[in-house]
């Protein structure tokens with residue numbers, strides 16, 4: 001339903017999206033997981049036709065979003081990261097305008113507005129100007145504006161940022177319902193747990209590049225059975241690397257003066273021997289954290305940094 | 310097209326929900342109109358265009374002297390006022406006898422009250438026998454009092470130091486040099502403001518009787534009305550273009566651009582709403598001009614049509630500035646920078662008739678000055694059909710070019726930049 005091929009977007013010297021390719025299917029949620037500035041919104045912008053790709057192609061339901069822009073947008077629903085609402089208008093007036101933009105009219109439009117307001121839990125506030133809404137209510141309305149016209153492809157850009165827990169739960173539920181109803185959903189987030197619990201397929205994006213891609217099971221498989229060992233203290237990076245070189249079945253993910261990160265299978269059993277090697281290399285370990293295989297450890301392995309910085 | 314109509318409806322609804330901005334856009338030109346009306350002294354009151362104000366100064370302070378001086382300073386005939394100092398008894402008697410336009414009484418303790426920012430009352434007795442001049446005095450005085458307030462805000466410290474150097478008996482004994490320095494500063498400030506607004510308009514006053522003599526049927530107000538209207542439309546157009554930044558910052562522009570509609574339809578919708586609003590204001594102004602001010606305006610429907618199309622034109626002239634600027638602040642600054650000279654030159658602050666020839670020639674070639682001349686021809690019934698038709702055609706053609714330029718910018722870099 002969404003086919004992205006070799007997508008590249010430059011802003012002057014900055015490469016915001018660098019050769020991203022993936023496909024997303026109907027009835028499933030495709031997650032784009034990455035830290036701030038990774039290029040998620042830029043990717044969404046290119047998909048929605050708002051931004052012109054520097055290179056590569058994007059097709060929605062087989063239609064090129066640049067060459068057949070208007071036709072491609074017919075089937076697209078977009079929930080932007082920034083709110084996009086008229087503050088002076090009421091919730092139902094906002095919905096009616098955006099529904100009208102997708103050629104919905106008259107009774108059909110009114111019925112659908114009422115239905116969507118009910119779904120996002122704003123039916124009792126329908127006539128109120130949006131400027132009196134809380135952040136969570138605005139987020140839910142923002143979502144409603146994107147799904148009102150029953151799009152076949154739904155693009156969601158971090159829809160749960162800065163939202164109260166209740167609204168968040170409701171929104172996640174609504175996203176699941178969309179996919180269950182057959183919509184192809186593209187969901188960007190920088191929340192690991194959200195991506196793990198919600199998405200059928202995932203792309204991990206960092207620095208504009210898609211560094212890993214697949215189903216959740218496939219991605220977990222890439223981490224293998226290896227735990228991630230995070231050691232804080234005082235180190236001599238050179239000596240640490242040299243000392244660990246000979247140790248079997250171990251990868252040094254990162255080694256600097258204050259932090260060493262290692263990927264090792266069955267880390268708990270090997271702790272004593274590892275400590276012995278490190279002490280030999282003059283290390284002073286003050287704090288140890290062990291992470292079981294997860295997206296988090298995959299992200300750290302792939303990029304050498306943590307997702308939330 | 311239907312998306313354009315939807316967008317227009319949406320915008321009109323939004324403008325109605327935000328009456329404060331609307332009133333502000335309408336209020337600025339009305340305030341300026343008030344000042345100008347005050348300066349040229351209300352239409353065809355031919356005979357006594359200078360108000361004779363009797364002033365009773367019970368305060369005898371630096372400030373009251375200043376106020377008196379400001380009113381009477383241009384005895385040479387520039388300001389439509391002359392002030393005469395009288396004592397209380399004489400003043401009351403003379404105003405009762407109908408001698409003078411108004412009697413102004415400056416109370417004791419006036420200067421102190423102003424400097425301490427306390428409330429104080431200036432008493433103004435208007436001569437009921439005169440229709441317009443006393444009203445002018447009142448407006449001018451209001452302005453002056455405001456002026457004193459702002460001067461105090463600006464020069465508060467030196468003024469206070471002078472006041473505090475007064476001996477107990479209240480006689481005014483500040484060092485002359487210092488007073489001179491301060492009054493020079495204050496005078497300069499006031500004159501700078503004055504030069505901006507007054508002199509050309511006042512020259513105009515002198516011309517009124519002549520024009521009325523050899524131009525029967527054409528009332529001066531009829532010539533001045535289009536200027537007023539254009540200033541209003543210009544401000545309204547300026548305010549409406551700022552709404553594109555609102556659309557951008559609240560993300561709705563980007564949402565509109567990902568719907569299956571062209572950027573041009575969205576722009577057209579916003580333009581239609583702007584034109585509807587401008588036409589409405591123009592119609593209201595025409596009705597007001599005719600009913601409340603008794604102006605004999607001709608061809609009103611045609612005039613409204615012209616001002617609406619000209620309004621769209623003004624929007625499209627100002628819009629590129631908004632769409633090119635790097636921030637909303639920069640946009641508004643730039644917008645004002647372009648708008649103010651155009652208003653000054655384009656016959657809105659003071660009519661072409663009151664300008665030096667070269668300036669009027671330039672002014673009539675500004676976009677708004679040109680459109681204003683056409684409107685004048687319409688309301689005075691002196692237009693001819695072929696040249697007006699050409700004007701309409703030309704205006705629409707230029708509008709189309711500007712529209713294309715704005716669409717290109719709106720759908721492209723303006724919406725996309727971070």
Ligand SMILES: Nc1ncnc2c1ncn2[C@@H]1O[C@H](COP(=O)(O)OP(=O)(O)O)[C@@H](O)[C@H]1O
Nearest residue numbers: 011016035036037038039040041042725726727
């Ligand atoms: N309009 C723009 N002009 C210049 N740089 C931009 C623009 N939009 C985004 N960027 C840059 O592109 C990179 C990717 O941004 P973005 O796609 O917004 O990331 P994300 O949504 O993952 O946080 C960032 O480095 C950002 O600063």
Ligand SMILES: [Mg+2]
Nearest residue numbers: 040041081158
């Ligand atoms: Mg983003």
